[in-house]
Amino acid sequence: MGKSLVPPPDNGGNAIEPVDLKRALEERYLAYALSTIMHRALPDVRDGLKPVHRRIMHAMRLLRLNPDQGFAKCARIVGEVMGKFHPHGDQSIYDALVRLAQDFSVRYPLVDGQGNFGNIDGDSAAAMRYTEARMTDVATALLEGITEDAVDYRPTYNEEDEEPVVLPGAFPNLLANGSSGIAVGMATSIPPHNAAELCDAALHLIDNPDAPLESLLQWVQGPDFPTGGIVVDSRAVIQEAYETGRGGFRLRARWEKEDLGRGTWTVVVTEIPYGVQKGKLIEKIADLLIARRLPLLEDIRDESAEDIRVVLVPKSRSVDPGLLMESLFKLTELETRFPLNMNVLSRGKVPNVLSLKGVxxxxxxxxxxxxxxxxxxxxxxxxxxxxxxxxxxxxxxxxxxxxxxxxxxxxxxxxxxxxxxxxxxxxxxxxxxxxxxxxxxxxxxxxxxxxxxxxxxxxxxxxxxxxxxxxxxxxxxxxxxxxxFGPDTDIGKRRTTFADAPDVDLGDIHQAMIEKEPVTVVISEKGWLRALKGHLADFSALTFKEGDQLKLAFHAQTTDKILVFTTGGKFYTIGADRLPGGRGHGEPIRIIVDMENDQAIVTAFAHQPGRRLLLASHGGYGFLVPEDEVVANTRKGKQVMNVKMPDEAKRCVPANGDQVAIVGENRKMLVFPLGEVPEMARGKGVRLQRFKDGGMSDIKVFTLEQGLSWHDSADRTFTRRAAELVEWTAERATAGRVVPKGFPRTGQFS
CATH class of the missing domain: 1.10.268.10 (Topoisomerase, domain 3)
Known part of the structure; x- marks a missing residue:
């Protein structure tokens, strides 16, 4: 009988059933979440497989594609899996099959592929009608005993057939091949390991069920990626990751310096981190070269055939290869972090984060x-x-x-x-x-x-x-x-090794990533910053916004750190390479750093490591501080001089000399030894000069032997020798005497 075309009787209603939207959404989303967690994203701890991989293995067994038998077309395998067990897209099944055959994706491949199964450059596999496959010895180990009632079976999606709930799993597949997946509200990420090491740890665990995790780490050193590489984490970090089931591993490319004779050399990369596509990696390095972000590197060449061989040509023979590689590790995927999150289906039912011992x-x-x-x-x-x-x-x-x-x-x-x-x-x-x-x-x-x-x-x-x-x-x-699968077999040899990351100064790495060029840093009265190319000799041609003018300008290199000192006693550090270019008027400093609105720039200069600075406030307080101590690592800057309103930071001068000359707004000058000023990393400082009214006008550090110099408004230079300064020389914190004849009316030394 055909389907009725007559609508249902009205019965006075509209045949619509009301449903609580909140409850309906909760039920449906929960069903979706459980389906994703159980049947798609998380592996079973027992055989280390997700349902799609398990169904591929089962279908290949039914097709009798054993390692000693012939190959079958992948299209046939995918058809068998899709038709009987896995009612999803054929491409997703084929992608899963391809990955199981790639020796650069899977540490111990479960599928032996014949044909084009893709490569480490990121090229995809040929269509399934062209490729062929059969099982490997690892797959047969996972299936061993499946016909002997070793595992439970359940009906397939259409209840026409049966499929195994889990495989017998004679091979420690979860840890040996690893797994990754994103479910709803949870994810898993397990790196591959060495099967022989896992077996040694398992044998130890059978003899000593209460063995602590540290004893297992005598055998399981850490991950063993199919593409090799070097893990640069400490044993303590690795142990903590395996204890909690959460953590990560820093993985670096393996490289060596290749001597070409006559002092010339190149760096040859022979192993790249797991999961990195070589083609994209080389493309990224080439882009950085064009953008001049790698000044130590001249060229990159891909000379790979069967093995990886990426040649890095340095800018000159004087370049330090370690520093070159550190700059590349910082900017490219030659160093990656592989996360560890051992979230698996415990006993095949409960999602749980397990430790190495638990797995x-x-x-x-x-x-x-x-x-x-x-x-x-x-x-x-x-x-x-x-x-x-x-x-x-x-x-x-x-x-x-x-x-x-x-x-x-x-x-x-x-x-x-x-x-x-x-x-x-x-x-x-x-x-x-x-x-x-x-x-x-x-x-x-x-x-x-x-x-x-x-x-x-x-x-x-x-x-x-x-x-x-x-x-x-x-x-x-x-x-x-x-x-x-022991260490004496080809597939069982450990590929990933362990090392401590070289102790390289971060400043050196930062400089290695910047092209060294001369610049002129220009700062306006209203706090606008810019860097013009080259060392300008004449600043009179500089233009500014209406109502603004030049505050200071100085020469620097793009590799320099620019230190900015503000009236609030804070130091800010800005890389000269990060300053806006010379076109236009630059940018306000408050866009570059988090500077308070009520503060203004006192001075700015290029950082010189090892130097000392003399800081002084308007109220006549000050102290010495090592310049290395004032370098700030964040946008918020570093509070160095403590000042309270109405006082504010007034001067920051290099402490090059043995005497201090300070002038007040009352036009009284005091000279005293620099040794009387304490050195500290932070504070208010000590009184440098006493004032009845007003505050400090200027301060200078000089060498007594060379005398005290100043410039007047006509740019004439006056110098007073040691004998002529006796009258103004006294102890620190005294009032001083009226300035000598010829001292500028501005009260400034220059």
């Missing part, structure tokens, strides 16, 4: 369950066979009578059961005996098989009765895996 324990418990189930399955098979063999032996002992019953009786089966107390299965087996099996030799073979199976039955029963024997069997199974 190994759950894998071993799964291996124990598989062993018990396989043993019980084998025991049932043996009992069935022994039952049949017992019937055969009765038949051979009474062969003439059996033949007579079969020939003469209407119901020979029931007669035999009644005569010799046989079971239904035994009677059926006797009736199905061929005449050729009645020879004397056959009886001997049956007795031999009966005895052998009886002995095997006794040993399996003993195994099932003893937990100790079960763990001994698991140890033997794990040691077989260790032998097959």
């Amino acid at each position: 190994l324990q759950e894998w071993l418990e799964h291996r124990k369950d598989v062993l018990i189930r396989r043993s019980k399955h084998r025991l049932a098979e043996i009992e069935r066979r022994l039952e049949i063999l017992g019937g055969y032996l009765i038949a051979f002992l009474n062969i003439d009578e059996v033949i007579r019953i079969i020939r003469e009786e209407d119901e020979p089966k029931q007669v035999m059961i009644a005569r010799w107390d046989l079971t239904d299965i035994q009677a059926e087996a006797i009736l199905n005996l061929r005449l050729r099996q009645l020879r004397k030799l056959e009886e001997f073979e049956i007795r031999k098989e009966f005895d052998a199976l009886s002995a095997e039955k006794a040993s399996i029963e003993a195994l099932l009765d003893s937990s100790e024997k079960q763990w001994q069997t698991i140890k033997w199974e794990v040691s077989v895996v260790r032998r097959n």
Whole structure:
């Protein structure tokens, strides 16, 4: 009968059922979240596989694509997986299959691919109709015992077939091959490890179930990525990551300096970090070269064939290769951080973040369950066979009578059961005996098989009765895996090594990443900053916004740090390379750093390491500070001089000399030894000169032997020698005497 086209009866209503939107959304989103977590994103801790990978392995087993068999088209495998087990897009299944075959993506490939399966440059695989595949030895280890009732099965999506809930997993796949995925509200990220090391740790854990994690790390040194590389983390960081199940690993490319003779050399990169596409990496370095962000690097060449060989040509032979590489590590994916988040489906059901020990324990418990189930399955098979063999032996002992019953009786089966107390299965087996099996030799073979199976039955029963024997069997199974994937095999050799990151000064690295060029830093009265290319000799041609004018200008290099001192006693540090260019009027300093609105710039200069500065406030307080101590690492700056309103920071001068000359707004000058001024990293300082009214006008540090100099408004220079300064020389914090004749009316030394 066809579908009715008549609408439902009205019955006075509109046939619309009201639904609570909040509850409906919660139910549907929860169902989606659970589906994503359980059936897509998180791996099972027991076999380390997500459902799509497990279904691919199962389908390949059904297609008999064993390592010793021929290859099959990938399109056929994908069709089998999609049609029977995984009702999703064929491309997503093929992508998962391709990744399992890539030796640069998977530490121990589960698929042996034939054809173009992509490369480390980021090129994709050929279409599935062109490529072929079969299983590897790792895949057969994961499937070992699947036909022996080792795991549960469940109906497929259309309930026409069955699929395994989990694989037997004789190989420690979760940690050996790692996994990554993003679910709803949670994610997982597990790096690959060395299978032989995992087996050693598992064997130790079987003998010492209460072993602390530190003892396991004697074997499991850390991740072992398929692309090699060097992990530059301390043992303490690695241990903490494995204890908590959360952390990360800094992974660097492996490189070496290649001598070309006559003092010339290049750097050759032979291994790049895991997950980095070589083509994109080289493209990024080339872009940085064009942008002049790598002044130590001249050129980059990709000379890779089967192995990776990326050649880095330095700017000159005097470049430090370590510094060159540190600048590249900082700016490019030659150094990456691989996160660790061991969030897995514990016991196949509960999402949980496990430690390294927890993962190994759950894998071993799964291996124990598989062993018990396989043993019980084998025991049932043996009992069935022994039952049949017992019937055969009765038949051979009474062969003439059996033949007579079969020939003469209407119901020979029931007669035999009644005569010799046989079971239904035994009677059926006797009736199905061929005449050729009645020879004397056959009886001997049956007795031999009966005895052998009886002995095997006794040993399996003993195994099932003893937990100790079960763990001994698991140890033997794990040691077989260790032998097959040991460090002496090609696939089992450790590829990733460990080292401490070189101790390189961050300032040196920062400078190595900046092209060294001369600039002129210009600062206006209203706090606008800019850097003009080259060292300008004449500042009179500089233009400013209306109502603004030049405050100060000085020469620097793009590699310099510019220190800015404000009236609030704060120092700000700005890289000369970060200053806005000379076009226009620049930018206000408050855009570049977090400077308070009520503060103004006192002075600015290029940082000179090792120098000392004399800071002085308007109220006549001051102290010495090492210039290295005032460098700020953040936009907020560094508070160095403590001042309270109405006082404010007034001067910052280099402490080059042995005497201090200070002038007040009352035109009184005082000269005293620099040694009387304390050195401190932060504070208000001590009184430098006492004032009845007003405050400090200017301060200068000079050498007594050379005398005190100043310039007047006509740019004439006046110098007073030591003997002429006696009258103004006194102790620090005194009032001083009226300035000498010829001192500028501005009250400034220059």
